[in-house]
Amino acid sequence: MTGLRYVYAVCRPFGTPLQSQLTGVGGAPPALLRHHGLVAVVSQVPAADFCEEALKAHLEDLDWLSVTARAHQGVIDALTTVTTPLPLRLATVFQDDSGVRTMIEAREDDFLRILDRLEGRVEWGVKVYLEPEPAAEPAPAGQPASGRDYLRRRRQSTHATEERWQRAEAFARSLHEGLSRYAEDSRLHAPQNSALSAEPGRNVLNAAYLVPRAHSEEFVELVDRTKDEAPGIRVELTGPWAAYSFVGEATP
């Protein structure tokens, strides 16, 4: 037997069965492992891919990482439709079921406390981008008349760039404050690298908000209302996600 146990999430027991066609990481169907008052959602993965060394190599392979992350998310998504899952970090792997049971026993109190806090809540992601600078600045026609003229033009252009940045940052700050007041909790992720995201513009805010499912519609409207507030700025909303960013302790 060379299979390892990949654990996606821990949940309270739930009545609805998982979709029968659901597949997890590596194509194996996820199963429920009940222990004490909790359920671990697990599937079998080949040791050849998930032993420490292989995993390290795989994690530097974008294609592998992408397929694995999407499979993990697929299971979490399916769980989100039937319960409030407590998602584990990508590639949490145990030798066997007894390892999973031992882990549940060791963390039982934490799990129950966090599950209580997250019950009925979802995560929304909000990102703010400063759009790429307009291609053609209304540059004064012709060559600079003098060295002094050249320096003046350069100063003006630098000044304009700084102003755009400051405006975007002020916008992001005020949006974050507004959304944080509405949400139960919030987390700031590092701004995304544009080479990685392939998104135009600079990412100035990358935040996650914990919102009761019942209030999600209002939250989305709140984000939507900022639409016409600032030129040159783009807001992107993702979700609803399982509460990945809120599995730690609540911020006081």
Next chain:
Amino acid sequence: MTVVERREIALVDLLDRLLAGGVVITGDLTLRIADVDLVRIDLNALISSVNASVPSPFEEIL
């Protein structure tokens, strides 16, 4: 300004959550990513280096 909602989840958004979020389990019986931040840095380096030499290889997967 525009508010964009996408159907397809971007890989970066997934990685923000799956590599930086989620419950971290440690223990003798666990195999896990030794240092996620390091993985993240390697990944960024990998992407910038590939990006510099090959115009846009990520569109299919992102």
